[in-house]
Amino acid sequence: xxxxxxxxxxxxxxxxxxxxVAVSAQSEVYKLGGTDAGALQSLSDKHENVFKQxxxxxxxxxxxxxxxxxxxxxxxxxxxxxxxxxxxxxxxSAYLSELIKEIVSNNPVLSRLPLSCYYSRSGNPNASYIGxxxxxxxxGLFTRLENESQVAFVICHEIAHQYLKHSEKxxxxxxxxxxxxxxxxxxxxxxxxxxxxxxxLEELTNSLTFDTRRHVRQNEAEADSLAVEFLKHTRFDPAxxxxxxxxxxxxxxxxxxxxxxxxxxxxSERYPFxxxxxxxxxxxxxxxxxxxxxxxxxxxxxHPDCKLRISKLEPVINKLNGGSKNVIDAxxxxxxxxxxxxEVVEYAYSAGNxxxxxxxxxxxxxxxxxxxxxxxxxxxxxxGIFYAQKDHHLNNHVDLPAPAYPSHxxxxxxxxxxLYLENIASINFHFLERYQDKLKEYPPFxxxxxxxxxxxxx
Amino acid sequence: xFKRLLPVLLIVCSCVTGHSQGKLSIENVHAAxxxxxxxxMENNQIKGYFFLYQSDKIDRQTNExxxxxxxxxxxxxxxxxxxxSKQLSLLEAAYNNxxxxxxxxNNDNKTLDLxxxxxxxxxxxxxxxxxxxxxxxxxxxxxxxxxxxxxxxxIFDLGERGYASGYPVRDGKQVSYEVDFYSSQTRKMWTYVxxxxxxxxxxxxxxxxxxxxxxxxxxxxxxxxSKKVAPQIVAINFVTRKKAFEIDGENDEYILxxxxxxxxxxxxxxxxxxxxxxxxxKVLNDYSQGIASYEINSKGVVLSxxxxxxxxxxxxxxxxxxxxxxxxxxxxxxHKLIQSNGKLFVVGEGYKRQASAGGIALTALGMLAGxxxxxxxxxxxxxxxxxxxxxxxxxxxxxxxxxxTNNTALGGPASDYGSQHMLAAYLKSTGSFDYEFTTxxxxxxxxxxxxxxxxxxxxYKGQTFNSIRYNGEKFVTDKIELKSKASRMIVLPAxxxxxxxxxxxKKTKKLELRIEKLG
Numbered sequence: 001x002x003x004x005x006x007x008x009x010x011x012x013x014x015x016x017x018x019x020x021v022a023v024s025a026q027s028e029v030y031k032l033g034g035t036d037a038g039a040l041q042s043l044s045d046k047h048e049n050v051f052k053q054x055x056x057x058x059x060x061x062x063x064x065x066x067x068x069x070x071x072x073x074x075x076x077x078x079x080x081x082x083x084x085x086x087x088x089x090x091x092x093s094a095y096l097s098e099l100i101k102e103i104v105s106n107n108p109v110l111s112r113l114p115l116s117c118y119y120s121r122s123g124n125p126n127a128s129y130i131g132x133x134x135x136x137x138x139x140g141l142f143t144r145l146e147n148e149s150q151v152a153f154v155i156c157h158e159i160a161h162q163y164l165k166h167s168e169k170x171x172x173x174x175x176x177x178x179x180x181x182x183x184x185x186x187x188x189x190x191x192x193x194x195x196x197x198x199x200x201l202e203e204l205t206n207s208l209t210f211d212t213r214r215h216v217r218q219n220e221a222e223a224d225s226l227a228v229e230f231l232k233h234t235r236f237d238p239a240x241x242x243x244x245x246x247x248x249x250x251x252x253x254x255x256x257x258x259x260x261x262x263x264x265x266x267x268s269e270r271y272p273f274x275x276x277x278x279x280x281x282x283x284x285x286x287x288x289x290x291x292x293x294x295x296x297x298x299x300x301x302x303h304p305d306c307k308l309r310i311s312k313l314e315p316v317i318n319k320l321n322g323g324s325k326n327v328i329d330a331x332x333x334x335x336x337x338x339x340x341x342x343e344v345v346e347y348a349y350s351a352g353n354x355x356x357x358x359x360x361x362x363x364x365x366x367x368x369x370x371x372x373x374x375x376x377x378x379x380x381x382x383x384g385i386f387y388a389q390k391d392h393h394l395n396n397h398v399d400l401p402a403p404a405y406p407s408h409x410x411x412x413x414x415x416x417x418x419l420y421l422e423n424i425a426s427i428n429f430h431f432l433e434r435y436q437d438k439l440k441e442y443p444p445f446x447x448x449x450x451x452x453x454x455x456x457x458x
Numbered sequence: 459x460f461k462r463l464l465p466v467l468l469i470v471c472s473c474v475t476g477h478s479q480g481k482l483s484i485e486n487v488h489a490a491x492x493x494x495x496x497x498x499m500e501n502n503q504i505k506g507y508f509f510l511y512q513s514d515k516i517d518r519q520t521n522e523x524x525x526x527x528x529x530x531x532x533x534x535x536x537x538x539x540x541x542x543s544k545q546l547s548l549l550e551a552a553y554n555n556x557x558x559x560x561x562x563x564n565n566d567n568k569t570l571d572l573x574x575x576x577x578x579x580x581x582x583x584x585x586x587x588x589x590x591x592x593x594x595x596x597x598x599x600x601x602x603x604x605x606x607x608x609x610x611x612x613i614f615d616l617g618e619r620g621y622a623s624g625y626p627v628r629d630g631k632q633v634s635y636e637v638d639f640y641s642s643q644t645r646k647m648w649t650y651v652x653x654x655x656x657x658x659x660x661x662x663x664x665x666x667x668x669x670x671x672x673x674x675x676x677x678x679x680x681x682x683x684s685k686k687v688a689p690q691i692v693a694i695n696f697v698t699r700k701k702a703f704e705i706d707g708e709n710d711e712y713i714l715x716x717x718x719x720x721x722x723x724x725x726x727x728x729x730x731x732x733x734x735x736x737x738x739x740k741v742l743n744d745y746s747q748g749i750a751s752y753e754i755n756s757k758g759v760v761l762s763x764x765x766x767x768x769x770x771x772x773x774x775x776x777x778x779x780x781x782x783x784x785x786x787x788x789x790x791x792x793h794k795l796i797q798s799n800g801k802l803f804v805v806g807e808g809y810k811r812q813a814s815a816g817g818i819a820l821t822a823l824g825m826l827a828g829x830x831x832x833x834x835x836x837x838x839x840x841x842x843x844x845x846x847x848x849x850x851x852x853x854x855x856x857x858x859x860x861x862x863t864n865n866t867a868l869g870g871p872a873s874d875y876g877s878q879h880m881l882a883a884y885l886k887s888t889g890s891f892d893y894e895f896t897t898x899x900x901x902x903x904x905x906x907x908x909x910x911x912x913x914x915x916x917x918y919k920g921q922t923f924n925s926i927r928y929n930g931e932k933f934v935t936d937k938i939e940l941k942s943k944a945s946r947m948i949v950l951p952a953x954x955x956x957x958x959x960x961x962x963x964k965k966t967k968k969l970e971l972r973i974e975k976l977g
Contacts, residue, residue: 198514198522276899281530281953390977392938400531400973420904420955421977422929 035121039088043116044081048074050114050132065175073131073167080120080136083351087119087139087343092336096137098328099152103159106233113163117155119340121347123360125251127154129161139340139347144247147325148333149231149240156227164226166219174212183208224309228316237323242310249306258411261362265378268430277418278411281401345377354381354388355398359412372442375435379448382428386455389421429456490524492969494548497951498527500555500615504897504951506530507958507971508560510548516541519566527558527579530953532971536579543567549600554615557582557642561613561623563589563600572613572621574642585640585647595633596625614664614672616696619643622672624664635662637672639696650694652676652701662692665719668728670697671756673719676704677741687741689715691730693758703758712765714750715741718795726756729852731795731804734765745783748772749792749804751852764852775857776844784808787841787859791882793893798902799930801855802848805907807893808841809867809885838881839864840891843909845926845933858933860926862911865892894923895951903930906955906976913939923949923957925976936977944970 051074058066080086087093100117104110114133123140130136135158137151145151161167177183186204190197232238259278267273326333341364348357358381365374388394394416399405401413419427432449439445490511498506507528514522523546525538545565552559562571570593572585589597596612612623620642626635637650652660662674676690688706695702707714716732733746748767754760765771768778777785784790788810796803841864847856867890885891898905906927913922921940926933940947944961952958952973961970 195515195517196522389975392974392977394975395972400533402531402533417953417956417975420927420929421934 035084035086036088037084040081040084040086043086043088043118044078047077047081047116047132047134051077054132062175062179065179066171069171069175070131073171077130077132077134080130085120085122085347085351086136087121092119092339095328095332095336099148099155102234102236102327103152103156103230106235107230110159110163110230113159115159115162117158121343123344123348123356125248127158129158129167131167133162135159135162139344141251143337143340143344144251145244145337146247147237147240148327148330149236149238149323149325150244150247151333152234152236152327153227153231153241153244156230157223159230160223160226161219164219164222166216166223170212170215170219173215174208177208177211221309221312224313225316228313228320232320235323235327237325238317238320239322240325241313241317245306245310245313249310252406254406254408256363256366256408258359258362258408258415261366262412262415265362265365266427266431268434271426271430274423277423278415279418280414281417342373345374349377349381349384352384352397354384355409355413355416357381358385358416359409362412370438372435372439372445375432375439376442376445376448379428379432379445379452382424382431383448383451383455385416386421386424386428389424425452425455425458428452493523493546496548496551498551498553498558500553501900503900504530504953505553506535507532508548508551513539515544519544521546525560530973532958532973538575538579538581540581550613552613552615552621554617554619554621554642556618559613559615559621559640559642563597572623572638572640574621574640582642583640583645585638587638587649592627592629593625595628612664614667616667616672617669619696622664622667622696624662624672624674626661633659633661635660635674635676637662637674637694639699648699650699650701652692665691665716665730666721666728667696668721668726668756670695671702671728672696673728675716689713689741691716691754691758702756705752705754705758705760710737710763712736712747712750713739713741714752715746716752717792720795720797722753722797727761728754728756729795729797729802730754731802731852732792749854751802751848753852762852766848766852766854771854772857775846775854776859783810784844787844788839789882790844791886791891793891794896794907796896796898796902796905796928798898798905798928800850802850802852803905803928804846804848805893805896806844806846807891807909808844809838809882809891810841811881812837812839812864838867838885838890840867840885843893843907843926845907860924860935862892862909862924863913865912867891894949897951897954897956899954904928904954908949908951908957910949925957927955927976938974 051070055067055070058070096117096119100115104113104115115135116133117135117137119142120136120138122138124138125141125144127135127137127141135155137154137158141154142151145154183204186200190200190204228238228241231241262278263273266277341360345357345360345364348354348360357377361374361377361381365371365378368374385394385398388397398416399413401410401417405413429452432445432452435445436449490513492509493512494508494510496508497504498508509526509528511524511526512521513524516522520541521544522539522541525540525548527535527538529535542562543564543566547563547565549561549563549570551561556577558575558577560573560575562573563569564571567586568588568590569586570589573581574583574585576582612625614622616622616639621640622637623640624635624637626633628634634652636652638647639650640647659680660676660678662676665673665675667673671693674692674694676692678688678690690707691705693702693704694700712734713736714730714732714734716730718731720729721727722729730752731749733741734748734750735741735744735746746768748765748769748771750766751762751764752760753762772778772784776787779785787808790806790808792804792806794805796805842862843860845858845860846854849855867885892909892911894908894910896905896907904927906925908923908925911922911924913920918939918941923938923940925936927936938949938957938959940949942961943963945964946962948960950958950960956973956975959972959974961972962968963970
């Protein structure tokens with residue numbers, strides 16, 4: 001009750017929407033980091049049994065190779081339970097089940113499919129079928145979608161992968177190919193040749209990779225088509241398929257001007273913002289390394305271009321009857337979309353990824369400039385960065401700037417790289433000091449603030 | 459820089475996984491061997507790293523190599539593939555903002571090949587010069603495991619114009635030096651040969667460069683074993699290809715033996731700093747009087763001279779005697795000059811001769827047994843690090859001693875002989891000092907001096923990596939304990955405020971690189 005009171009006091013001057021979200025985010029409806037260890041273990045055990053059944057049924061031919069790949073697939077899935085990436089809060093999970101039920105109940109072919117769909121707390125805007133009947137929809141994608149029909153299309157796409165056994169077929173094709181007489185003879189020839197091995201080996205690797213990726217791209221096109229088939233039997237609106245693909249097409253584009261946000265956020269009267277904190281390193285080639293793109297690289301893309309996907313699906317979609325954008329509960333959809341933005345921030349922090357957590361916080365702060373949780377999170381993230389740098393483990397918590405990252409994320413990484421310990425301590429202390437009167441009864445804030453004082457005093 | 463980072467490593471390509479017993483996979487067919495690695499510098503700042511792999515065998519005499527270039531954040535920038543002699547090694551790399559230069563040693567052709575690549579990885583120019591008995595000394599330098607500052611030894615970028623390389627040459631009994639200039643703009647290479655030098659023995663050390671000058675410290679003598687050395691500052695204009703000036707200090711009150719040079723921020727001024735000696739002293743043997751600073755302009759005119767004596771100026775901050783020896787620290791070797799916020803900081807490290815208990819015991823046992831040999835009754839230890847602060851008028855204003863373990867740098871009979879300067883030169887050339895390198899912002903408003911140490915105490919016994927960082931107001935220290943699960947762990951220079959930690963895991967033949975910010 002005191003928390004509710006303090007948050008209410010702090011947000012008096014904030015608009016009603018901000019108030020509602022922040023309160024609900026911190027109080028009775030939703031608990032951040034709400035993952036139940038017991039539930040996760042039980043789910044993990046359930047899927048491990050599926051894994052054991054799967055490998056027991058593997059054919060004898062090339063069994064060792066197949067086993068190795070299936071094991072790697074399960075290891076990846078198991079880690080998501082172990083690292084609490086899978087989200088188990090009952091109410092949002094029940095909502096997801098209702099969405100699934102609408103799809104499955106209207107598509108009898110899916111009735112016997114062992115299907116388990118979960119939210120992943122990852123901020124990466126993605127969804128995936130990861131084997132053993134597990135479909136994940138990342139909160140980073142969920143929060144970018146606009147209605148339930150778009151979520152339903154994403155789920156249908158992943159169900160299609162599972163239904164069509166794409167993952168299993170890709171593994172089988174790959175193992176068959178590397179064990180084929182043709183590839184084995186080629187490898188033998190290369191091994192027996194004393195000289196000039198690298199070029200034929202590179203060609204063979206490229207050919208294997210190209211084939212695998214080509215199959216994966218074909219799989220994506222097939223999954224799109226089947227997803228539309230599944231969706232058209234439901235009450236969801238098929239027209240939202242195109243809208244979803246258009247969102248995916250721009251999913252990596254900049255949403256905020258990071259440097260401008262940093263300047264605004266960390267400028268205080270007693271510790272003014274310094275331009276050098278955001279100056280870009282002048283490295284080789286005049287800055288960050290650039291990714292080299294060539295024809296071969298383009299041909300290795302696992303997903304077909306969204307525009308191409310739209311052009312293939314549009315004629316089919318146009319012939320279909322419309323549906324409802326929201327079928328289950330538009331209010332809950334909006335509510336969870338909002339809450340998951342916080343969960344992404346929380347998960348990144350609890351997984352020790354301070355760079356990501358800071359970035360997601362900054363992004364969300366543009367919508368909720370006075371949100372107590374976000375302000376407190378900046379405090380604890382900067383405290384975490386301070387201690388990680390002091391102990392020489394920052395590398396485990398913050399990525400280095402890289403050409404593969406979008407520029408707005410690179411800007412925050414560069415900012416962290418540019419700061420010395422005393423900068424981090426002072427920036428954080430002066431930032432939190434601004435809110436101490438407003439948030440003095442919000443415990444997470446006070447914890448971060450007290451730590452920042454201890455650090456600054458040192 | 460060239461640093462023989464680790465033993466030759468086997469790097470396995472992991473493009474394809476999964477193989478059964480008796481069957482082939484790409485993993486067990488392909489292997490690449492890491493031959494050399496090092497940093498790519500520009501203006502004394504780390505801009506990236508190079509890794510040279512032997513990626514294939516072309517024929518009995520030829521290998522295929524892959525030169526992998528990483529940026530300062532260890533992102534892959536480019537892979538350059540080329541074929542060359544089996545007997546190839548990469549000695550050094552440099553970068554000048556528009557090109558990359560790599561100095562290769564080709565043992566088949568007996569050539570040193572400087573290859574200049576454009577930033578998109580295309581070979582622009584190859585410059586070759588033979589190496590033979592004349593350049594033997596240069597080859598010996600490359601054989602030492604440690605390099606000055608952990609950075610470049612002989613190849614230096616001269617801005618957009620290209621690169622320079624200075625090296626010793628021997629012609630019969632005459633020992634001299636030459637300086638090569640390699641253009642990165644057009645195919646042009648020329649060599650500066652000091653024809654007018656009369657002395658038989660001249661040794662040159664690269665001190666630094668400006669936008670048009672290469673500045674060398676030249677030590678001359680007329681006999682190999684002569685202790686009378688004439689130190690000179692020689693500046694070569696690489697635009698006009700002529701000697702711009704030389705400063706011999708013949709008419710000076712003291713003799714300056716500069717060990718460092720920096721371009722002052724004021725246009726055209728250069729600061730030389732080093733030990734100074736009384737006129738008539740033998741600089742290789744006599745004790746220095748203190749540290750002198752000469753400000754000169756681009757024409758070689760000495761604009762100001764400032765002297766800080768051990769017994770007078772330094773005594774206020776450090777316990778020194780008239781021999782320049784600091785109590786408990788020994789003699790001071792100057793590693794680095796850093797101009798920051800209108801002040802000048804000088805990094806020195808102590809070294810001294812100490813009785814060697816083991817050496818004395820062995821010598822005594824030898825004498826009892828009637829042997830005529832000595833195991834060396836003294837040893838040379840490197841002692842503490844000293845950070846000195848000078849005013850804008852080059853007068854010492856502060857000095858702080860950073861304690862570290864007295865680590866043995868040289869033992870055996872050789873340590874019983876030699877002057878303090880010869881010992882210092884030897885310690886430096888063999889990498890026996892604990893000082894590692896200095897990195898900093900472009901304007902040095904923040905800079906970090908790094909050194910290694912060996913710690914023995916109740917909590918920890920082993921190698922440590924230490925830093926002293928100036929944050930514009932004060933110095934803060936940091937320490938990394940270098941014990942890890944890796945078979946070998948080393949720390950290399952990195953971008954400002956960071957170091958690169960390299961860990962090699964022998965069992966899995968895995969090499970891990972990470973950039974870690976200093977605390």
